[in-house]
Amino acid sequence: MKGKRIVLGVTGGIAAYKSAELVRRLAERGAEVQVVMTAAAQHFVTPTTFQALSGRPVRSDLWDDGHAAGMGHIELARWAELVLVAPASADFLARLAHGLADDLLTTLCLASAAPIAAAPAMNQLMWRNAATQFNVDLLERRGVRMLGPGIGEQACGEHGPGRMLEPPELVACAAALLSPAGPLRGRRVMVTAGPTRECIDPVRFVSNRSSGKMGFALAQAMQEAGAEVVLVSGPVSLPSPRGVRRIDVESCDQMYAAVQRELPGTAIFVGTAAVADYRPVCCAEQKIKKSSETMSLELTRTTDILAHVSASPQRPFVVGFAAETHAVEQYARAKLLAKNLDLIAANEVGHRKAFDCDENALLVLWRGGRIELPSSSKLELARALTGLIVERYLEQPDPGERRSASAGEGADGADTARELAAPSGVRAS
Ligand code: CTP
Numbered sequence: 001m002k003g004k005r006i007v008l009g010v011t012g013g014i015a016a017y018k019s020a021e022l023v024r025r026l027a028e029r030g031a032e033v034q035v036v037m038t039a040a041a042q043h044f045v046t047p048t049t050f051q052a053l054s055g056r057p058v059r060s061d062l063w064d065d066g067h068a069a070g071m072g073h074i075e076l077a078r079w080a081e082l083v084l085v086a087p088a089s090a091d092f093l094a095r096l097a098h099g100l101a102d103d104l105l106t107t108l109c110l111a112s113a114a115p116i117a118a119a120p121a122m123n124q125l126m127w128r129n130a131a132t133q134f135n136v137d138l139l140e141r142r143g144v145r146m147l148g149p150g151i152g153e154q155a156c157g158e159h160g161p162g163r164m165l166e167p168p169e170l171v172a173c174a175a176a177l178l179s180p181a182g183p184l185r186g187r188r189v190m191v192t193a194g195p196t197r198e199c200i201d202p203v204r205f206v207s208n209r210s211s212g213k214m215g216f217a218l219a220q221a222m223q224e225a226g227a228e229v230v231l232v233s234g235p236v237s238l239p240s241p242r243g244v245r246r247i248d249v250e251s252c253d254q255m256y257a258a259v260q261r262e263l264p265g266t267a268i269f270v271g272t273a274a275v276a277d278y279r280p281v282c283c284a285e286q287k288i289k290k291s292s293e294t295m296s297l298e299l300t301r302t303t304d305i306l307a308h309v310s311a312s313p314q315r316p317f318v319v320g321f322a323a324e325t326h327a328v329e330q331y332a333r334a335k336l337l338a339k340n341l342d343l344i345a346a347n348e349v350g351h352r353k354a355f356d357c358d359e360n361a362l363l364v365l366w367r368g369g370r371i372e373l374p375s376s377s378k379l380e381l382a383r384a385l386t387g388l389i390v391e392r393y394l395e396q397p398d399p400g401e402r403r404s405a406s407a408g409e410g411a412d413g414a415d416t417a418r419e420l421a422a423p424s425g426v427r428a429s
Contacts (some may be wrong), residue, residue, distance in 0.1 A: 001171075002030030004178050007076055007112075009085035009105045010050070010272075012040025012090040014155040015121035015164035017070060019086055020045060022167040023053040034076065036060060038104050040060050062104045073104055077112035082178055085109075086147070087121030087164045092131050096144070097135035115177050115242055117145040119170055121269065124160025141379060143220055143242030147173045182226025185392045187267040187406065189227040190316075191219045192259065192305065194234030196252045198279035200297065201288045210274035212236030214360060217382035218270055219244045227268070232258045234273055236307040252276055252302035259305055270319040270394055278302060307339045317393045322346040332365055342366060343392055345385055364388055 006026060010019045019035075026033050035050040037060045047058035064072050085105070087091060091189055092105070096118075101107040118139070119267045126132060127149060140146055148165040165173070197205040212233060219231040220241035229244040232255055240246045247262070252275050263269075278299035281325020308320045320341045322332040325348065332346035343366040361375040362385060373384050 001026065001175050001178060004031045005079055005081045006031050006033050006174065007083045007108065007114075008033050008035050009038075009083060009088075009092075009109075009218060010035060010041040010045070011085060011087060011089040012036045012107070013087040013121045013153075013164070014044065014091055015087040016044040018167055020053055021050050022086060022170055023050055024398055025171045026174065027054060029041075029175070031174075032035065032056075033351075034079070036076070036108065038103055038105055040089070040091070060104060062102075062107055064104075067088040069319040073107040074111055077103075077108045077114075080108070080112055080114045080303060082174060083112055083114055083116045084119070084174055085117070086119035086170055086171070088118035090120075090122045090126045090129075090135075093118065093120065093132065093139065094137045097138045113242075115143070115145065117147050117173065117177055119147045119164050120149045120162070121164035122149075122162045123156050124154060124158050124162040127162040128160070128342050137377075141217075142239050144221075145173075145177065159167075159310045182224065183394065184222060184225040184227035184268075187227050188230065188238075188265050189219075189222045189233065189268045189270065190213050190221065190230045190259065190266045191270045191274070192232045192234075192255060192273035193219065194236040195274050196255055196302075197235045197250045197277045197304070198252065198276045199283035200280050201284035201286065202371055203287055204277065206299075207235075208276065210234070210236075212238050213358065213378050214382065215270075215272035216241055217378040218272055218385065220379065221382040221386040222268075222270075224383070225390060227232060230262050230266075232262070232273075232310050234275075252279060252305070256303045256305050256308070259309065263309065263316070264314065266316045268317045268319065268389065269309045270321075271309070271419050274323065275305055276302055289421075295310070304339070306341070310340045313359050317342050317389070317396065319389055320344045323385075325349060329365070332363065336365055336367070342396075343389060366392055 009017050009025060023035060024035050033054045034056055035054050035058045037047060037058055050058045062073060081190060095106050096109055121351050136146060149161050150163040150165050152158055152163050153163045154162055194210045194212030195210040197207045199205050216238050219229050223241060223243050231244050231246045233248055235250060247258045249258050255275060280304050281298040281300050286408055306320050318341050320335060320339055322335050322344055324331045325347060328346050328348050332344050336344040343416045346363045347360055358377060359375050360378055360381055362372060362373040362381060364371045373381055
């Protein structure tokens with residue numbers, strides 16, 4: 001952690017006193033720590049304590065005259081390599097989830113490209129409250145890492161989840177976030193997501209119900225596993241997962257062009273996009289006016305991006321998706337073979353199933369194997385699927401390149417993959 005720049009946000013909660021020790025331990029590891037306190041935090045601990053331990057004046061005011069033309073939040077947002085908020089109160093999580101920017105800490109969180117981690121600390125009923133859980137879920141889906149909370153005796157005398165993790169645990173989490181050492185470290189993963197739009201005329205298109213949620217969750221899970229992730233997305237209304245490079249496209253042709261451009265150096269390709277199988281033969285230059293009672297639209301096949309990637313000379317490890325309304329396993333296995341995939345994840349789709357839902361279940365198939373991943377949130381599912389992909393990928397009898405992914409990390413890649421595949425009991429463990 002030597003020389004790593006950490007903004008430590010301290011919000012209002014009894015656990016703020018533990019943050020003093022957290023600063024000391026981060027500083028011992030060589031990190032540069034800039035403490036930012038909310039007004040509420042100052043009711044629990046004085047800035048003087050943090051100033052003495054961090055060796056830097058504590059920042060708390062959005063309107064601090066001493067900083068470049070009132071742009072202190074931007075300067076801090078750029079400076080940070082990690083924003084760690086500990087303790088993170090229910091109020092802070094709510095404000096961050098809703099994009100409020102009414103104090104220095106929330107504003108710099110919005111303005112920073114650095115990873116954000118929050119260590120929640122609050123009464124167990126406040127933690128369990130549906131509003132808090134909703135906010136936490138929203139933040140996690142946007143890539144904010146929740147560190148804890150722990151379960152146990154609380155300052156208020158109650159027992160349950162809501163304790164801030166202890167400083168040594170938080171230091172370990174911060175170290176992991178600052179130098180991700182996941183099994184895919186140094187590997188590039190490309191994920192396609194969302195629907196495509198195939199133009200009929202300037203105002204109309206052919207498309208489908210895909211929301212892109214599964215692809216975005218997978219991009220996030222791959223990034224958490226240490227990969228450099230390129231996400232090629234059709235039109236969706238989802239925020240980009242943190243630390244992921246996103247390329248927006250509309251049509252199958254544009255998606256294919258982006259994939260071809262990014263393919264060199266890609267170790268794993270995951271096609272989650274619901275690419276249109278057909279597009280109108282031509283796109284009218286002007287809006288088509290209604291005339292006859294019926295009209296026909298002539299369609300032609302689009303390029304099968306997944307099949308092309310699989311047949312490319314520098315073929316990466318290729319993962320496909322299959323959305324089926326019936327005979328799921330039979331069709332999925334046929335696609336695995338027809339497109340020469342390394343692995344396929346299949347799900348049942350239909351009215352109110354899979355598309356645009358937050359939960360899903362998957363049947364994962366590869367040559368000689370199958371596993372069912374039961375229904376859970378798309379992010380949990382994506383993490384489990386990433387674990388399976390990593391396991392298969394590292395088993396490939398391929399050229400040193402692939403093998404070296406697990407070398408030197410002190411852990412056998414397959415073990416690491418199993419850890420990833422195991423649904424975590426504790427958030428962001
Ligand atoms: N795919 C692709 N390019 C296309 C079509 C599909 O890359 N033009 C990818 C999807 O991202 C997904 C997989 O192929 O990973 C789905 O296979 P596909 O055979 O297209 O599935 P369906 O469209 O469901 O096929 P069918 O209608 O024959 O069931």
